[in-house]
Amino acid sequence: MGVFSFPALKRVYISHLEENLRQEALLIGEVVREKLPDEKAIQNLALLAARDTGARVTIVDQQGSVLGDSEKDPRQMENHGQRPEIKEALAGKTGVAQRFSSTLGYQMLYVAVPVESSGEVKAVVRMSLPLNEVAKLQWYLALILLISFLMAGGAGIFAGIVLARRLTAPLCEMTEVVEDMASGNLERRVYYHEDDVIGKLAKSFNRMADTLAAKMRQISDVTNRLKTVLNTTGNGFLLINGAGKVEYANPAFVRIFRIPPDTSLLGRNYLEVAGCYELARIVEAVISSKKPQSREITLYGRGEQVLAVQGVPVLDEGDFLKGVLLVVNDITQLKRLEQVRKDFVADVSHELKTPITVIRGFAETILEEPENTEAVTEFSRIIYNEAGRMEKIIKNLLDLSKLETGNVQLKREPLSLRSIAEEAGRFLKQKHDFFLELQGDGVAMVDYDLFLQVFLNLFDNAIKYSRPPARIEVSFEENKSKVFVKVKDEGIGIPERELPRVFERFYRVDKARSRKTGGTGLGLAIVKHIIELHGGEVGVQSRLGQGSVFYFTVPTMLPCGQNG
Ligand SMILES: Nc1ncnc2c1ncn2[C@@H]1O[C@H](COP(=O)(O)OP(=O)(O)O)[C@@H](O)[C@H]1O
Ligand SMILES: [Mg+2]
CATH class of the missing domain: 1.10.287.130 (Signal transduction histidine kinase, dimerisation/phosphotransfer (DHp) domain)
Structure with missing residues (x-):
């Protein structure tokens, strides 16, 4: 009970008590002064006063001898002159003391005041009260405090519960809705009545749910469309992760690779699933280059099957390879x-x-x-x-x-392309008048007859499609892996939109002119085939009326596993 600071409370109470006793003692003192020195009257006064005040009243003379006492016979009482409170009072002040009374067995409070007459202390009135009343009062107070504390606490808790319920009910509902939404039901909303903080929260929550539902619908629309496309397309799709495990395969893939339809593919190694080790070459090329790769592969299962396979890297935001997508097209029929x-x-x-x-x-x-x-x-x-x-x-x-048809045996040997071009020039000089200028040189692994045909065709065109005498500039540049050759003329040029088609067979920009000059429309198609058969590339740039540049590359070395 120390929490309630009873010592302080007690002190206040006691000083109040002291003051009361002092006032009473002063009043009694007034009467005593009149009755002095009549001992009998004083004894009566003590008894009467005690009855009225409820305190013990003791009256002593200036020597400390007891004149009257409300509880004992004064004649049998010892001299009280040495009691501290009485000593104080005899000195003209109010004396206060607390002591344990062995007679009564409690702690007692004593207040003594002097009774003065003509400037002299004639007697002392002492009032005393047992302090066990104070202890009782202390417990009583504590009880009251405890009860009020409990009541206040209870009321607080009750108010708290009411308030919390008001706050948490909508929150609980929201939690339920969120859980519902998490398990897929995006149609649920929170109901709210008031426009307070919770109401606003509920409103924003519902708005968020609307957006989420709309987005989810969009996603599922896209997914469904994608699913339909993937399920119905004739192209096979296989998605594998970085570890080569299957993450997705569409029905066409299963069909093309003749995998039994109800085989479970997910998580299995793709090579084991497809049973085609040629796929590994494409996948490895994609992994090492992180670029799309395409290749034709032939399966010899039930009859020959030709597949065009494209491998595409699947990269994450950090450009880190997550997997590879293989797109397979069965081109057997086309072939x-x-x-x-x-x-x-x-x-x-x-x-x-x-x-x-x-x-x-x-x-x-x-x-x-x-x-x-x-x-x-x-x-x-x-x-x-x-x-x-x-x-x-x-x-x-x-x-x-x-x-x-690849029905040619290439006789490839390291040859100076410049000398082949010179030979073609010499041959054409027999019939035509033109200027030929050669720059640089390059040695490549080529078939002499076929490359003579390349230069003959290109020079023939340059002569045919220029005003005579034609000027032809040929340059050769060699680097580590290939020779780059340019054949430039200052002839009539080719319109830009015709450029992509000039390498097609029988394609001629001006049919009449080509026929007149003895063209067949097959020259450039032959050139393109010869270059590609050697592993090179061919192209053209031209400005109408200003001339054309035909260029091509040839590898200086043979690809691995191929020899002349
Ligand atoms: N150097 C050139 N200048 C302008 N046009 C050219 C040149 N080379 C080719 N062409 C155009 O490309 C067409 C195809 O060339 P080509 O296949 O050699 O056939 P052609 O037998 O007509 O020469 C030619 O008909 C011509 O229209
Ligand atoms: Mg030609």
């Missing part, structure tokens, strides 16, 4: 058709070769007949010329189909 076309062209050209040679031979014979009419001579010349053109086309077509 078969292309083969049919190539075979057809080769067969037709081959079949036409002999009859056309015969026609040309007979036309030549008729032409040489001395008795010919003019008309016969003219017609047989036309037949002879056209048959010659046809022969050229057929020869070109045969060359082209040989190159296309």
Whole structure:
């Protein structure tokens, strides 16, 4: 109970008590003064006063002898002159003391005041009270305090509960809704009644839920569309993670690689799943380059199957490779058709070769007949010329189909490209007038006959499509891996929109001009095939009326595993 600071409370109470006793003692003192020295009257006064005040009243004379006492017979009482409170009072002041009374067995409070008459202390009135009342009062106070404390606490708790319920009810509801939303039900909303903080929170919460639901709908729309596309496309898709484990495979992939339909693929190694080790080469190339790679692979399972496979790196924000996406296109049918076309062209050209040679031979014979009419001579010349053109086309077509089908044995050796160009120049100088300027040189692994054909075709074009005499500049630049060759003329040029098509077979910008100059429209197609067969690339730049630059690259070395 010390918490309530009872000592302080006690002190206040006691000093109050002291003051009361002093006032009473002073009043009694007034009466005593009148009654002195009548001892009997004083004894009566003590008894009366004690009855009225409830305190013990003791009256002593100036020597300390007891004149009256409310509890004992004064004649049997010892001298009180030495009691501290009485000593004080005899000195003219108010004396106060607390002591344990062995007679009564409690702690007592004593207050003594002097009774003065003509400036002299004649007697002392002493009042005393047991302090056990104070102790009792202390407990009583403590009890009251405890009860009020409990009541206040209870009220506080009650108020707290009411307030908390008001606050937490909507929060609890929100929690429930959030949990519901987390498990997928995005249609739930929080109900709110008031526009207080909680109401505002609920409103923002609902708005957030609306946005979330809309976004989720968008995502699921996109996902569904994507799913439909992936499930119905003819292209096979396989997504593998960095460890080579399958993360996704669409139905087309399963079909193309003839995987039993209900095999579970997720988490399995892709090579084991697809049973095709050629895929590893593409995946490795993608991993090491972090760039898309494409390759054609052939499967020899049930019949031959040709697949165009594209590997695409899947990178995260830090450009770190997370996996590889393989897109597989079954091009078996396409390849078969292309083969049919190539075979057809080769067969037709081959079949036409002999009859056309015969026609040309007979036309030549008729032409040489001395008795010919003019008309016969003219017609047989036309037949002879056209048959010659046809022969050229057929020869070109045969060359082209040989190159296309890979039916040529390349005799590759390290050769100076400049010397091949010089040879082509020498050959064409026999028929045409033109300037040829060569710069630099480069040695590459090439087939002499085919590269002679490349330069013949390019120079022939430069001459044909320039005003005579044509100026041709050829430059060679060699670096570690390839030779870069440019053939530049100052001729008529090619319109920009025609540029992408000039390497197609039979494509001519100006058909009439090409025919007049004996073109077949096959020259550049042959050039492109020869360069690509050597592992190089070809291209063109041109400005109409200003000239053209045909350029190509050839590797200086053979790719691994290939020899001349
Ligand atoms: N150096 C050039 N300058 C302008 N046009 C050219 C040049 N080279 C080729 N071409 C254009 O490209 C077409 C295709 O060339 P090519 O395949 O060699 O056939 P062609 O038999 O007509 O020469 C030509 O008809 C011509 O229109
Ligand atoms: Mg040509």
